[in-house]
Structures are given as structure tokens and as C-alpha cells.
Amino acid sequence: MNAEALPETVNKRELSLEILKNHNVSAAEIEELLRLAGPDDARLYRLTIRKRFGEPNAYLRGHTRFFGREFRLDRRCYIPDDYTRELAERVIRDAPPGGRILEVGTGCGWLSISLKCERPDLKVAACDIDPNALCLARENAMRHGADMTFHESFFVDDVAIAEPEFVVASLPYGGDADYSARELEEREQMPPIAICDSEGVVAPLVGLVASIQNRQWRSRIYLETGYLDKWRLDPAISSCSRCEHVRNGDFGYIVIEP
The missing domain is CATH 1.10.8 (Helicase, Ruva Protein; domain 3)
Structure with missing residues (x-):
């Protein structure tokens, strides 16, 4: 039948x-x-x-949750991972009063919007190369009353803001993990630019650091690095003055000074 x-x-x-x-x-x-x-x-x-x-349950559901808030989610963006919360909590702790924060590759906006909602004193901006993702992020920001700005940009090249104290990002990386058949099936449903870069595992991280350095910003950079070991991050951090790698099981992030 x-x-x-x-x-x-x-x-x-x-x-x-x-x-x-x-x-x-x-x-x-x-x-x-x-x-x-x-x-x-x-x-x-x-x-x-x-x-x-092969459509992921997250798209079928149409939303996800972060810091107790609901964010609309659809095929305009990558499906974010819950373990990004540890990175967000670190930024919330470290950010100075009234500090300026820029999130790169915001997707549905859940990270930058959560930072603004948890720390209303912060001046938060977010950017993405994909205008469709930015439309979704703006919808989520409006839903939560987050007073922030969104910018279409290649990394930080095109963002018209003052130099931020912090740049935060959870960018696509990897592509060589031990993915299950279901994960591989679901990845095909996400925006291609939000998955893995064909130029290499850490190419997006290298590109972001280079973009920040080209702007001559001295912003501290917080990057989610997932399962990647520190040695694999060397191409992204070799030109930086300082790097802290935090690893908690399968989750990791780095804090670097350019």
C-alpha cells in the first residue's frame, strides 16, 4: 500500500x-x-x-528552549545544542557591567538573546551571513523583548558597531565525528552553510579569528568547540596571545585573546 x-x-x-x-x-x-x-x-x-x-524532531516541534525560554526554530537555522549553556554561563559571569557583546553566527538567536535577557545591562549585537536566519532571530528577539541589533555580515567584516569587549560564537565545525545514521540523515535537513565547512574542520574558527584581527579588535573571543581537542584548534589559536581551553566531557570551549 x-x-x-x-x-x-x-x-x-x-x-x-x-x-x-x-x-x-x-x-x-x-x-x-x-x-x-x-x-x-x-x-x-x-x-x-x-x-x-529525515526531518528532525526539533523542526517538527518548531521550537527549542534555552535558559527556560522558548525560541522558535525552523529550517532557516541550525538546530542548536543544549551544551552551549556552559559557554553562555561563562560569558554571563565574565561580562563587565554595561559591556558590549557581539555574537557571530547567531542562527535562531537563542544565545545572544539569552545573554541580553539574563544580563539586561549588556549591549548585545548579533550577526549572521544568512538573512533568513536573521529574520528568525529578530522574531525571537521581539518575542522576548530583547533590545539588541542584528547585522548581516561575513564573520565580523561588515558589522557596523563599536569594538565589543567580547565576541561569542558557536560556529559550525567538525564533520568527522562518529555521527549516527540518524544524525547524518538530519544534517541534510539543515541549511548547508550552517553545517560543516568544506575547507576543513576548523576553517570557520580560523576565519572568525582572522576577521577579528583584520578589524584590529582586541575583543576577548569565546568559542564553542565541542568535541575538538586543543591540538586540533591550533590553526585557529596559533596567532593569538592567550588561550584557555575548557573541556567537560564531550563539550568544550575556548577563551582567547587575539
Whole structure:
């Protein structure tokens, strides 16, 4: 039977569950789809077909949470990772009163908006190369009443702001981790520019540091580095005067002085 064209007598809920199990969708993901659909079997079937084509639950859900706030999420942006919270908490602790912060590669805006909401005294700006992502970030900022500015820019090259004390970024990196089949399938659903750079594992990090140095900024840089060991970060930090690498299990970040 063609799963996309069904006679009215077919039980869509039963068929949806069968399709999800046949495609090795985890029990936790199935449970979330059931919650999203509620009693609406037609919606469950639509979600199931989207899932069969590899769409991540985060896009099906349409939102994510960070620091207790809900942020709209869709295919205009990369699906952010929860472990970025440790980096955000460090920035919140370190930022001076009234300090200026720029987030690069903001995506849905959840990091920079959270910084502004947690520290209203900060002057926060965010940039991204993708205007579609910036539209989404602006929507989320408006939703949370975050008074901040957004800029379309290649790294920091085109940002028309005064030199910030801190530059913060969670950029695409890697591409050579031990990804599961599901992760590889879902990555194809995200914006290509938000995944991995074809020029190399740490190319975006190298590019950001170079962009900051070209502006002759002395901003302290906070970069999420995930699973990357410090030796792999050498191309990005070799020209910097100081580097602190913090690693907590599979999560890591660096703080560098250009």
C-alpha cells in the first residue's frame, strides 16, 4: 500500500506507528510526535511522513528552549545544542557591567538573546551571513523583548558597531565525528552553510579569528568547540596571545585573546 495515498478507512494512527518503527525512529522521538499530534491522527500522519524523510524532531516541534525560554526554530537555522549553556554561563559571569557583546553566527538567536535577557545591562549585537536566519532571530528577539541589533555580515567584516569587549560564537565545525545514521540523515535537513565547512574542520574558527584581527579588535573571543581537542584548534589559536581551553566531557570551549 502506498503510505502517502490512503483510503479513508485506513487507521492513520496505527499506520503512522508502523512507519515510524520500520524506520527505526526511537521510542522517545515517537512519544514526542504523539504528544505533538494529540488526538489528531491526520496531523500525526503528516508528522510521520516528514519524519520518514529525515526531518528532525526539533523542526517538527518548531521550537527549542534555552535558559527556560522558548525560541522558535525552523529550517532557516541550525538546530542548536543544549551544551552551549556552559559557554553562555561563562560569558554571563565574565561580562563587565554595561559591556558590549557581539555574537557571530547567531542562527535562531537563542544565545545572544539569552545573554541580553539574563544580563539586561549588556549591549548585545548579533550577526549572521544568512538573512533568513536573521529574520528568525529578530522574531525571537521581539518575542522576548530583547533590545539588541542584528547585522548581516561575513564573520565580523561588515558589522557596523563599536569594538565589543567580547565576541561569542558557536560556529559550525567538525564533520568527522562518529555521527549516527540518524544524525547524518538530519544534517541534510539543515541549511548547508550552517553545517560543516568544506575547507576543513576548523576553517570557520580560523576565519572568525582572522576577521577579528583584520578589524584590529582586541575583543576577548569565546568559542564553542565541542568535541575538538586543543591540538586540533591550533590553526585557529596559533596567532593569538592567550588561550584557555575548557573541556567537560564531550563539550568544550575556548577563551582567547587575539
